Amino acid sequence: xxxxxxxxxxxRVAIVIVVALVLSFVVILIISKEPGDAFKQFITGxxxxxxxxxxxxxxxxxxxxxxxxxALVFQARQFALGxxxxxxxxxxxxxxxxxYLPGSAWVVAIVAxxxxxLAGFLYGLIPGYLKAYFGANEIVSTLMLNAIATAxxxxxxxxxxxxxxxxxxxxxxxxxxxxxxxxxxxxTQVSAVIFLALVLAVGVHVLLYHTTFGYELRMSGFNLRFxxxxxxxxxxxxxxxxxxxxxxxxxxxxGLILGSFGRVNPQPSNGYGxxxxxxxxxxxxxxxxxIPAALxxxxxxxGADVMGQNTDVPFEMANVIQGIIILLISxxxxxxxxxxxxxxxxxxxxxxxxxxxxxAAPQTITSTQTTPTASxxxx
Amino acid sequence: xxxxPILELRGITKRYPNGTLANDNISLSVRKGEIHALVGENxxxxxxxxxxxxxxxxxxxxxxxxxxxxxxxxHPEAAIRLGIGMVHQHFMLVPSLTVAENVxxxxxxxxxxxxxxxxxxxxxxxxxxxxxxxxxxPAARVDVVPVGERQRVExxxxxxxxxxxxxxxxxxxxxxxxxxxxxxxAIRALVASGKTVIFITHxxxxxxxxxxxxxxxxxxxxxxxxxxxxxxxxxIARLMVGxxxxxxxxxxxFTPGIAMLETQGLNYVTPEGKRALRDIxxxxxxxxxxxxxxxxxNGQTELVEVLAGLLPPAAGMICIVGHDVTALGTRGRRxxxxxxxxxxxxxxxxxxxxxxxxxxxxxxxxxxxxxRFGFLRRRAEEANARTAIADYDVRTPSAQVPxxxxxxxxxxxxxxxxxxxxxxxxxxxxxxxxxxxxxxxxLVHRQLIAARDAGAAVLLVSADLGEVLTLSDRLVVMYxxxxxxxxxxxxxxxxxxxxxxxxxxxxxxxxxxxPPAN
Numbered sequence: 080x081x082x083x084x085x086x087x088x089x090x091r092v093a094i095v096i097v098v099a100l101v102l103s104f105v106v107i108l109i110i111s112k113e114p115g116d117a118f119k120q121f122i123t124g125x126x127x128x129x130x131x132x133x134x135x136x137x138x139x140x141x142x143x144x145x146x147x148x149x150a151l152v153f154q155a156r157q158f159a160l161g162x163x164x165x166x167x168x169x170x171x172x173x174x175x176x177x178x179y180l181p182g183s184a185w186v187v188a189i190v191a192x193x194x195x196x197l198a199g200f201l202y203g204l205i206p207g208y209l210k211a212y213f214g215a216n217e218i219v220s221t222l223m224l225n226a227i228a229t230a231x232x233x234x235x236x237x238x239x240x241x242x243x244x245x246x247x248x249x250x251x252x253x254x255x256x257x258x259x260x261x262x263x264x265x266x267t268q269v270s271a272v273i274f275l276a277l278v279l280a281v282g283v284h285v286l287l288y289h290t291t292f293g294y295e296l297r298m299s300g301f302n303l304r305f306x307x308x309x310x311x312x313x314x315x316x317x318x319x320x321x322x323x324x325x326x327x328x329x330x331x332x333x334g335l336i337l338g339s340f341g342r343v344n345p346q347p348s349n350g351y352g353x354x355x356x357x358x359x360x361x362x363x364x365x366x367x368x369x370i371p372a373a374l375x376x377x378x379x380x381x382g383a384d385v386m387g388q389n390t391d392v393p394f395e396m397a398n399v400i401q402g403i404i405i406l407l408i409s410x411x412x413x414x415x416x417x418x419x420x421x422x423x424x425x426x427x428x429x430x431x432x433x434x435x436x437x438x439a440a441p442q443t444i445t446s447t448q449t450t451p452t453a454s455x456x457x458x
Numbered sequence: 459x460x461x462x463p464i465l466e467l468r469g470i471t472k473r474y475p476n477g478t479l480a481n482d483n484i485s486l487s488v489r490k491g492e493i494h495a496l497v498g499e500n501x502x503x504x505x506x507x508x509x510x511x512x513x514x515x516x517x518x519x520x521x522x523x524x525x526x527x528x529x530x531x532x533h534p535e536a537a538i539r540l541g542i543g544m545v546h547q548h549f550m551l552v553p554s555l556t557v558a559e560n561v562x563x564x565x566x567x568x569x570x571x572x573x574x575x576x577x578x579x580x581x582x583x584x585x586x587x588x589x590x591x592x593x594x595x596p597a598a599r600v601d602v603v604p605v606g607e608r609q610r611v612e613x614x615x616x617x618x619x620x621x622x623x624x625x626x627x628x629x630x631x632x633x634x635x636x637x638x639x640x641x642x643x644a645i646r647a648l649v650a651s652g653k654t655v656i657f658i659t660h661x662x663x664x665x666x667x668x669x670x671x672x673x674x675x676x677x678x679x680x681x682x683x684x685x686x687x688x689x690x691x692x693x694i695a696r697l698m699v700g701x702x703x704x705x706x707x708x709x710x711x712f713t714p715g716i717a718m719l720e721t722q723g724l725n726y727v728t729p730e731g732k733r734a735l736r737d738i739x740x741x742x743x744x745x746x747x748x749x750x751x752x753x754x755x756n757g758q759t760e761l762v763e764v765l766a767g768l769l770p771p772a773a774g775m776i777c778i779v780g781h782d783v784t785a786l787g788t789r790g791r792r793x794x795x796x797x798x799x800x801x802x803x804x805x806x807x808x809x810x811x812x813x814x815x816x817x818x819x820x821x822x823x824x825x826x827x828x829x830r831f832g833f834l835r836r837r838a839e840e841a842n843a844r845t846a847i848a849d850y851d852v853r854t855p856s857a858q859v860p861x862x863x864x865x866x867x868x869x870x871x872x873x874x875x876x877x878x879x880x881x882x883x884x885x886x887x888x889x890x891x892x893x894x895x896x897x898x899x900x901l902v903h904r905q906l907i908a909a910r911d912a913g914a915a916v917l918l919v920s921a922d923l924g925e926v927l928t929l930s931d932r933l934v935v936m937y938x939x940x941x942x943x944x945x946x947x948x949x950x951x952x953x954x955x956x957x958x959x960x961x962x963x964x965x966x967x968x969x970x971x972x973p974p975a976n
Contacts, residue, residue: 289836291829298820301809308768308798308806309820310789 088363095361095407096375103400107392117390124385125378131385133267137339138349138377139370140269143276144331145355146362146369147283151324153364154287156300157210159321161221162328163352164228165202169195169329170336171232174343177251177336178240184254184261192275192333199329200322202228207321211314217321225352233345240343250342259341272334276370279327283366286323296320328352354380357401360408376401462526464490464654465511465623470520472506480506481517482678488623488656488671491649495665495686496658498675498698499867499895504658507675508625512544513537543616547628547893549608553601557594558583561614586614591647605754606637610644624648626657630664631892632921634753635957642668660896662691663924674698699897714931715744716779718915719765719796719884724774726760734760736939738774742884742915747906749930749948750919753960757939758919759801762888765917766798767791768806778884792821795883799873799890801919803866807873810862814854815843817861818876846875851901867898874902878909885909888919903929923953935959942966 104118111117125135145162152159176191206224209215254260260270287293295316299306307313335347358376362368383397465488472481480503488494498504509515511522513531522529524540531537537544551560558579567578583596592610600608609629616624626645630638645655645668659665665672666686673683674697681697719742726735734757742748752758763769765776767788776784778794786794800806808817819828819839827838843857850871854864861869870890877885887906891899906929910916920926926933927948935943935956943959943966945951958964 289834290832291824291834292832294816294819294823294834298809298812298816301812302805304768304806305809305820307788308766308800310787310792311820312787312789 092361092363092408095404098407099400099403102403103396106399107396111390111392113390117386117392120389121382121386121392121396123382124389125381127385129264129266131381133262133264133269134384135374135377135381136264136269136273137267138351138380139373140273140276140338141331141335141348141351142354142358142373142377143280143369144327144334145351146358146373147280147355147366148324148328148331149355149359150362150364150366150369151283151287151296151327152320153359154300155296155317155320156303157217157317157321159203159206159210159217159221159324160353160356161203161206161224161321161325162331162355163348163350164221164225165199165325165328166332166335166348166352167228167232168202168332169199170332170347171235171343172198172329173333174240174251174336177254178343188254188260188337191337192330195329195333196326197329199332200326202329203325204318204322207318210321211317236343236345251337254337254341260338268339270338272338275330275334279330280366280370283327287366292316292319328355354401357405360405461490462523463487464525465656466521466523466526467507467511468521468523470507470510470517470522472510472515472517479678481510481520484520484675484678484680486673486680486683488654490622490654491652492654492671493645493649493669494654494656495669495672496656496675497660497662497665497672497694499897502675502698502895503678504675505627508544508627508656508658511537511625512542538619538621541620541622542625543619543621543623544625545609545612545616545627545629547631549612551600551608551611553599555600556596557598557600557603557607557611558596560600560611561586561596561618563615565619582618583614586617590614590617590644590651592644604637605632606634606640609633609641613644613648621653623654623656626655628659628893629657630659630661632754634960635923635953636961638664660894660899661924662694665694666691695896698895714746715913717741718744718779719917720777721765722775724761724764724776725772726757726764726769727772728760734939735764735771735774738939738941740917740934740941742917744883744913744915745910746931747910747916747918747929749926749933750917750936751923751926751933751956751960752919752921752936754921756936756960758936759888760939761936762798762801762886762917762919765791766796766800766886792880797821797877797880797882797885799870799877799885799887801888801892803869803873808861808869811860813858814847814852814861814864814872815839815857817872818843818846821876821880842879846872846879849879850875850905867894870894871898871901874905878905881912882909882914885914885916886919887916889921890918891920891922891925899925923956927951927953927956937962937965 104114107117107121108114125131145166148162148165149160172194173191176194177187180187180190182190202224206215206217206220209220210217259268260272263269263271263273287297295306295311298309298311299313299316299320303313306316331351332347335351336343340347354376358369358372361372361376379400380397383394383400386392386396387394465486467484467486470481470484471479473479482503484503484507496504496507506515510517511531513534513536516532522531529540531540531542534544552563555563558576561583562579566574567582569575580596583594586592587594587596590613592614594607594610594614595603600611603611609632613624629641633641649655657669669686671683672686672689672694674681674694676698720740722739724735724738724740725733728734736757738757738761740748750758750761760769764771767786767790771784774784775782778791778796781794783791783794804810809820816839819842822828823834828835828842840857846852847854847857852864852868852871852875854868861872864872870893874890885906890902890906894902903925906916906918910931918926918929930948933945933948933951934941937960942962943964959966
């Protein structure tokens, strides 16, 4: 990607962030009796003490995973929103391993993460297969599967994992007294999982841009009919893409269960699944960019939490900002305005030549080897 | 010369942000009642010029004068108000609405607050239609109306909005010879009633047939404007390209080899239930070009896509060198030796947002040297792109640029480069020079002949009769999903004769037992 395109994208994200913050300050101004203090808490809160800094990093780690998960499917132009459910199931799988597998901490941890990856992968394959071979809308299927996963998780937790004694959660013993993986920073929940997130971001980047599968995925995202015309098995590609996306989300769940909670928690996710979408949008679906995007967005979440606890501004402010960001980042008009500032509108047929793949209309697949179904190809 | 020209462009200059100088100090003057042809290669700047005139783009400098008065056209709304109407190459009609509804769309006659008067719609359409001799059926749904009539609807749209100057972009690209005659008659009638017509075309024969003056644009500059009567087609072509253009592409007599591709009883039914292919039987031999002529929409698109493996046939068999490939998908067909130049390069042949480099390897990325152990080898990709760009004269600043940045002709060259570089046994070429300038068309034609000389079996589907008559060794005509004619003596054919078969007026009786095309 050439330098100018990168610059424009960074500029675009920066403008969106600035506008969102300005707007949120206006809202705070309106609803708070001490807006200055509230905003100060919001902006500097996450850095105030070690506990909060740790919180920031832990959330950033989870959001990196889910951001990667969403970025993967968005690059294939599939609107799969299943990260939340896949996270839960991944967490559950990891929890099972940590509870029942004998062995050293390292072995247990590795097997647990692998189990989570597998669980997420399989759960992601379901909507992928349904979309690829039956044209089932992935927005609907993934959201419903999320509900199934979270409910199933709760059911298993309560029915099978509850430690006798009334505590509605099951703690691990393998990692030490706290049950969590050994923290890297004292007094926080920051563990080696953070490195895993970095490694995975690089891994997804390599997958997307340096492997044949990544090529298939991206071409299917750019133009599904073209991919098919060129000989790519688009069904297999879409199915696998969703599977891999689920795998990453499953790992997010493992990271939270093993690293943050030390037990199979009733609510392992704090909206990480859906917030992964915001992170992916901010990162413009580039895997390496999910790291700064996740860091930024988790900073906002923690800041809003601090503000919510210490001032009269409610935590929901974070949701307001999130909404503003999503609206702005999706606005094509912003990109166009940026270009018009340089000169008149660019490119062939009035379309932006530097437009990067935004999650626009999800694509459907016409069947090739079976009798034609009544599905259209939209782009 | 007291009355100022109805339209004058002075010193129009436009540079795109990526650096391309699309229009370089272009000046043009058109008198009222004139038929003015604008010719030039794709990427020459005539599309940009018309966009500026229609308010879709803004010039960096220069003036537009209408009737002597300077005008600013910031938006198509302004252009329409100033009496400029444009008929685009790709029609902008709503298929599910009637002709009358389409004509008045956006400016419907209303009674009271926003209640559309349907009777008025029909009346207006009928009146305009009669006034200008543009026959249409106001009550017909646009999606069942033939292409020639759709074009008339587009023209009526502009007239309804009070266009005095009509810009027609490649109007005859989709018409049969008979329909083209009808269109020219309509243009003459429009001009006789005081309208002015500017039309953009690549077809020099038509420039000679109908225009009063012709302007040649090359690389953003006006080369010359002259009365059409004073120039020959060769001279115009030379001015367009800057060198002698051998459009009479010569080819040696063909000696067809073995049957490369055979299909029997091929049927295809669209998802909507329409039978688009009816018992098609064809044989393609090595070293020949089999032309398929026909008005678009008679099954040619489906034929090519079924052969390419994109659409599943409802019945029938496809064999390549004796092997049944009917069950194979696109990759299987490609590996069996089929290459496919699609008729819609943007929808099918390219991923517009992917880089040129990436577009060029879609059929081979999984093979050595482009990938090893599942990893892409960038160097091989780059080398491949460099070769393709050089060999096929693709004008681009680099191989990293997204395909979208290329002009239509260069996009097509890219597709051709990719498809031919796989040295296919069978080449399916659908409308290979549609929307492509003279220089690039010439290159494509030369490549098709070269492929045929190298032993490939070429299927050439084209609505451009000149192209199909020049290149084909054998020719079939498709009408309503069937092959209705088969000609082995192509040089003896005339466009008129072909037109009759294309319109379903004439039909060759199928010999008993023998499939018509063999």
